[in-house]
Amino acid sequence: MSDRISRADVSHVARLARLDIEESELDRFTEQLDAILEHAAALDALDLDGVPPMSHPLPLTNVFRVDEVVPSLDRDEVLSQAPAAEDGQFRVPPVLGESQ
Amino acid sequence: MSGAGATAIEIAAGVRSGERSAREVLEQHLAAIEEREAEIHAFNLVLADEARARADEVDAAVAAGDDPGPLAGVPVALKDNLCTRGIPTTCSSRILEGWQPPYDATVVSALADSGAVFVGKTNLDEFAMGSSTENSAFGPTRNPLDTDRVPGGSSGGSAAAVAAGFSALSIGSDTGGSIRQPAAYCGLVGVKPTYGLVSRYGLIAFGSSLDQIGPFAHTVADAALTLDVISGHDPRDSTSVPAAPASISEALGAGVDGMRVGIVTELMGDAMDANCLDAVRSAAQALEAAGATVGEASIPAALYGLGAYYLIAPAEASSNLARYDGVRYGMRVDAANTGDMNEATRTGGFGDEVKRRIMLGTYALSAGYYDAYYGSAQKVRTLLIREFDAAYADYDILLSPTTPTTAFKFGAKADPVSMYLCDLATIPTNLTGHAAMSVPFGADADNMPIGVQLLAPALGEVPMFQAAEALEAAALSAGGAA
Numbered sequence: 001m002s003d004r005i006s007r008a009d010v011s012h013v014a015r016l017a018r019l020d021i022e023e024s025e026l027d028r029f030t031e032q033l034d035a036i037l038e039h040a041a042a043l044d045a046l047d048l049d050g051v052p053p054m055s056h057p058l059p060l061t062n063v064f065r066v067d068e069v070v071p072s073l074d075r076d077e078v079l080s081q082a083p084a085a086e087d088g089q090f091r092v093p094p095v096l097g098e099s100q
Numbered sequence: 101m102s103g104a105g106a107t108a109i110e111i112a113a114g115v116r117s118g119e120r121s122a123r124e125v126l127e128q129h130l131a132a133i134e135e136r137e138a139e140i141h142a143f144n145l146v147l148a149d150e151a152r153a154r155a156d157e158v159d160a161a162v163a164a165g166d167d168p169g170p171l172a173g174v175p176v177a178l179k180d181n182l183c184t185r186g187i188p189t190t191c192s193s194r195i196l197e198g199w200q201p202p203y204d205a206t207v208v209s210a211l212a213d214s215g216a217v218f219v220g221k222t223n224l225d226e227f228a229m230g231s232s233t234e235n236s237a238f239g240p241t242r243n244p245l246d247t248d249r250v251p252g253g254s255s256g257g258s259a260a261a262v263a264a265g266f267s268a269l270s271i272g273s274d275t276g277g278s279i280r281q282p283a284a285y286c287g288l289v290g291v292k293p294t295y296g297l298v299s300r301y302g303l304i305a306f307g308s309s310l311d312q313i314g315p316f317a318h319t320v321a322d323a324a325l326t327l328d329v330i331s332g333h334d335p336r337d338s339t340s341v342p343a344a345p346a347s348i349s350e351a352l353g354a355g356v357d358g359m360r361v362g363i364v365t366e367l368m369g370d371a372m373d374a375n376c377l378d379a380v381r382s383a384a385q386a387l388e389a390a391g392a393t394v395g396e397a398s399i400p401a402a403l404y405g406l407g408a409y410y411l412i413a414p415a416e417a418s419s420n421l422a423r424y425d426g427v428r429y430g431m432r433v434d435a436a437n438t439g440d441m442n443e444a445t446r447t448g449g450f451g452d453e454v455k456r457r458i459m460l461g462t463y464a465l466s467a468g469y470y471d472a473y474y475g476s477a478q479k480v481r482t483l484l485i486r487e488f489d490a491a492y493a494d495y496d497i498l499l500s501p502t503t504p505t506t507a508f509k510f511g512a513k514a515d516p517v518s519m520y521l522c523d524l525a526t527i528p529t530n531l532t533g534h535a536a537m538s539v540p541f542g543a544d545a546d547n548m549p550i551g552v553q554l555l556a557p558a559l560g561e562v563p564m565f566q567a568a569e570a571l572e573a574a575a576l577s578a579g580g581a582a
Contacts, residue, residue, distance in 0.1 A: 005463065013462040017418060018425070018439075019455055020447040033460055035517050040407040043476050046483065053478030054485065056309055056339070057295040057533020058558065063338040077202040083432035090427050092438045 115173035122155035122173025142260040143220040168215030177261035177270035180221040183302040192236035195449025205302020222257030252282030277526025280538040284551025285507035295533035299334030307416040362397030362495035376501035386574035405528040408480035418461030502538040502551030
């Protein structure tokens with residue numbers, strides 16, 4: 001069905017990105033991602049030999065600032081927005097708990 | 101103009117002189133919201149009470165002999181991806197629903213310090229990924245000029261708020277055209293400033309090397325004033341320009357005599373509707389009549405920008421959006437262990453377009469594909485910068501259509517690639533980090549506005565705004581849609 005990206009590839013990247021894509025959605029996503037990559041493949045027509053990759057729009061390098069102590073965000077205010085917090089820390093379910 | 105419909109400059113002048121009150125100005129805008137917001141849905145949140153309190157503060161300052169600032173009493177709408185302390189900020193995503201940021205974005209502080217009154221947080225395509233505002237988790241925004249049509253996106257709510265008279269100004273963000281395209285669709289001036297001119301601190305990140313904040317306004321002078329207020333170095337954004345930028349407002353009125361204007365040949369082809377191409381040609385003639393010289397500029401890689409963008413933007417997004425894991429903010433879908441909780445939260449919290457881009461970006465960055473996809477795309481950026489630099493050796497500014505078509509109807513671009521093509525002419529500027537803006541110039545047969553794009557080199561805002569001002573004057577004298 002797809003030349004540039006396979007159903008298995010999509011399933012793999014979904015897992016890497018911590019997304020649970022249902023079997024029934026995989027075909028649709030694969031087809032759509034393939035169409036986008038098809039568009040990106042147009043870049044193959046350009047001669048990019050010897051062209052350096054750009055990582056940033058402006059040539060800013062070594063941006064330093066003075067290392068001075070300034071107030072940071074209020075801990076309680078930050079934690080008040082977390083789904084769960086306890087003793088001044090974010091609370092999460094067991095990291096090594098049983099898988100569903 | 102008076103009341104809702106007055107320009108920001110008129111409002112601020114009236115409020116500062118005591119001729120009108122900020123409260124009275126605000127009530128006129130809130131009345132417009134009351135009347136049409138249910139139909140338009142420009143806002144995720146209207147801040148009527150907060151705005152009234154703030155307007156009264158501005159009036160009290162004036163009464164006490166203080167100057168509240170250049171935007172005194174001006175109602176401003178903020179895109180809902182700008183952090184506002186203690187006020188919900190959602191990015192139009194379920195995953196951030198209910199989150200109240202613990203700090204203000206730098207632009208929000210700058211506007212508040214200038215006397216602005218915030219009327220609400222505007223709707224967007226989820227995480228600013230889209231070109232129609234149809235991808236919002238909270239429902240679409242309608243174009244105030246024709247409610248069967250989209251307002252454009254992703255800053256569709258910000259564009260609609262100004263077009264409907266809900267606010268005199270609004271702020272959006274532009275990663276691939278998300279200010280300029282909705283400005284074109286809603287008949288407004290919309291600016292994507294040079295990368296780094298406006299601090300991104302407090303703008304929820306989508307594509308960090310592409311994102312830039314900018315204004316929507318009815319007039320070029322209002323957009324210039326707003327940009328003057330929000331631009332400048334910010335120690336909290338290490339990518340912000342180090343030097344203080346020149347005032348754009350003060351440079352207005354100089355005209356375009358002797359200015360060299362180039363039409364971008366590659367952006368004048370079949371992909372564009374005839375009426376959008378005609379508008380560019382008319383705009384070029386208007387600038388010529390005002391004293392500019394007009395020629396043709398070639399950017400051979402311009403049409404390849406789209407392909408590069410749809411590798412780079414998703415790659416950066418996949419990294420930026422990794423932080424939404426149900427641990428520190430927003431929603432959580434509970435599960436027996438943290439890994440399952442992360443996955444259930446992300447799966448339930450993100451919409452389809454966001455998932456598509458996260459997966460595409462993850463793929464483009466993954467082992468074995470990095471060089472072919474992300475690496476090539478970054479080389480295209482260098483190529484584009486070289487080509488634009490060469491064009492700017494001959495021309496002060498460049499012209500193109502802002503969009504291939506005028507505002508389309510809901511559901512017309514259901515397939516992702518057809519939606520992406522809306523940004524064909526706006527994307528190259530985000531890849532290069534240069535400046536660009538859209539100015540309304542004429543209308544199509546259905547009386548929907550057409551936007552003409554002005555492009556300038558990095559920190560070339562002054563000539564770009566001078567040319568925009570000349571186009572605005574020409575559109576007004578022609579009875580155009582400006």
